[in-house]
Amino acid sequence: MxxxxxxxxxxxxxxxxxxxxxxxxxxxxxxxxxxxxxxxxxxxxxxxxxxFDGKEALLNELAAEPLRTALRRLERTLYRGNLSPDERLAAFSREFLRLALSQRALYPVFFTVRASRVDEKDPALELQRLRNEIFALAGRALQAALGVHLAEDRLLAYTRSYFYLLHGIVASSAASPESLDELLARLGPTFDLACLCMFRGIRAHVHEGRQEVSPQ
Amino acid sequence: MxxxxxxxxxxxxxxxxxxxxxxxxxxxxxxxxxxxxxxxxxxxxxxxxxxFDGKEALLNELAAEPLRTALRRLERTLYRGNLSPDERLAAFSREFLRLALSQRALYPVFFTVRASRVDEKDPALELQRLRNEIFALAGRALQAALGVHLAEDRLLAYTRSYFYLLHGIVASSAASPESLDELLARLGPTFDLACLCMFRGIRAHVHEGRQEVSPQ
DNA sequence: AGTGGTTACTGACCGTTGGTTAGATTCTAT
DNA sequence: ATAGAATCTAACCAACGGTCAGTAACCACT
Known part of the structure; x- marks a missing residue:
């Protein structure tokens, strides 16, 4: 060549x-x-x-870069100084939602990647890896904001809960024809409220020490 | 004829x-x-x-009956006796998730209905009506569980938050190949946990009287 | 300059999809 | 028995994702 x-x-x-x-x-x-x-x-x-190996592979490859950027920005948000741990979690949430909603068409791709081949170059695998890293990042942010160390499975359950919320916000808003800015102007405060409530609820649950839940 | x-x-x-x-x-x-x-x-x-007027109309018509049934069952859950208000909200959530996840393929239809024609017989309109009624039902359940009367816009914001969570749970699990029972056996406790935390967080937020949020 | 091989690209094609239509079939009422 | 409405179907359409044989562009070598 x-x-x-x-x-x-x-x-x-x-x-x-x-x-x-x-x-x-x-x-x-x-x-x-x-x-x-x-x-x-x-x-x-x-x-x-x-x-490209077809439409889906093209989309996967296309999604990889925004997701890499997202991971980088989320990491930066998380290790940024002059923020308290729960402010950091809130910033993380806002950043996540902003990124996800700015790529509304791509978002379902991130979150429905099903590993197809074991081929290392399969872009779906990288997507999955990136997604898992973002999930882990959220877990660490949550852990830090809670301020107490949790067993892995309990943290997993809380992180899942938190992610359900983020995921639901994006899914609910994904079909909207509004621009990102319009959407955030109209619902941004509600998003913040939802995240705040979820975090407060988790914190309360942790501190009450209720442990009847052991999923997975 | x-x-x-x-x-x-x-x-x-x-x-x-x-x-x-x-x-x-x-x-x-x-x-x-x-x-x-x-x-x-x-x-x-x-x-x-x-x-039927095509595939989408068929699906809308098909979705209407399960959604009517869902509404009826959710109403029954809500007005059932011998339950405290927050137990009732939990039961409502469980029932909602069970119904939604038992109709995983239809769920996106419920929640992405976009009114197409103004024709009264348009099944999409009934879907939208049913969906709004279920949303209102959740709002009332939340209101009752909180135990204090809230201004309409604040209750709306909280109900939205709660629905984001439910929506996210369904969306996250919709792609799973597991059966409903397998899914609930594996993640049911996490679902309960997530709903519980969300409710606790909302309650805490209400009782703290923080009102800096006024969406819509 | 011409030849051969590699790389980049295209037009024509395939099976399948949601959807349409002309016309055959079935049924009832008289 | 037959007219006429209701019901159903074979054949068709454009558009989709995808494939493949063949063409055009490019470079290296003689």
Whole structure:
């Protein structure tokens, strides 16, 4: 493979990703067709199959970068100074919701990835890894905000509970035709309220020491 | 139209609904084709279009009955005696989750209904009405469990928060291949925990009288 | 300059989908 | 028996995701 060839291929590949990103930012998975993407990218829809193993794989690859960015930003939020642990959890939640809602079409992709092949290069696997890391991050934020050390399974149950809420917020708002800013302006305070209540409830539950729950 | 003709038509219509119900109970919207339904119902897929205005309308009509049943059962749960208000809220949550998860394929239909036509007979409208009634029911249950009267907008914000959680639980579990019983056996306690924490958090928030949140 | 091989790309095609329509079949009422 | 409405079906449509044989572009070597 020569330089010119590689450059050409890279350019086409990039054009496909850019086109797909633009289309998926306003339309859902099913509403965007491979031919739409190809037209915007300026190539035949067949060409896409040279670079990607189909529509889902394309979407997975497309989702990976925003998710990597998300992980990085969430980590930064979490280790940022001059914030109390529960403020940090709140900031984490806000950041998570902002990221998820800014990528509404991609969000279902993150959270319904089902490992298909064991192939290491399968982008679905990286998505799953990234998702698990974000989950673990939330667990650590929650742990820190609670201020007491918890057994792994109990922390898991609380983190799951917290994530159910975040997930529900995104899912409820995903179908909205509003822009991210409109959405946050209208419901942002409610999101904050919901997260705050959830955290307070978990903290109360922990401190009451009720342990009748042992899931998994 | 004579009686015999009507009876025949009714039978076909029923067969279609039954077949669709059977198929949607194990497969998702996209995985079930009109031809699958027709085959199981013992007719041509074209026949379905005589009775229903397409796949989505069929699904809406199909979803209406379970949702009516759900509303009825949730009402019964709510007005059942010998339960404290917060036990009642917990029972409501459990019942809601059980119903939603037993109809996993239909659940997204309930919650993404977008009013299409203003036609009174549009089944999507009834779905929306039913959904709103269930939401109102949850609001009343929450109000009762909190034990204090709240301004409408504050109760709305809390109810929304609570529903975000329920919604998130269903959405997170909807993709699971497990049966309802397996799912509840594995995660039921976590669901209960999540609902309990959310309620405790809301109650704490109410009693602290923090009112900096005024959404909508 | 021309040749061969690799890479990048495309048009035509496949099976399947949701949906439509002309017309055959079935049934009832007379 | 037959007209006429109700019911059903075979054949069709455009669009989908995806495949494949073949073409065009490029580079290295003689």
């Amino acid at each position: 020569t330089n010119k060839q590689r450059a050409r291929a890279e350019k086409t590949r990039k054009a496909i990703l850019t086109a797909a990103e633009a289309l998926f930012s306003t339309r859902s998975f099913d509403e965007v067709t491979m031919r739409d993407i190809a037209e915007l990218a300026g190539c035949s829809h067949t060409t896409i199959y040279i670079y | 004579t009686n015999k003709q009507r009876a025949r038509a009714e039978k076909t219509r029923k067969a279609i609904l039954t077949a669709a119900e059977a198929l949607f109970s194990t497969r998702s919207f996209d995985e079930v084709t009109m031809r699958d339904i027709a085959e199981l119902a013992g007719c041509s897929h074209t026949t379905i279009y005589i009775y």
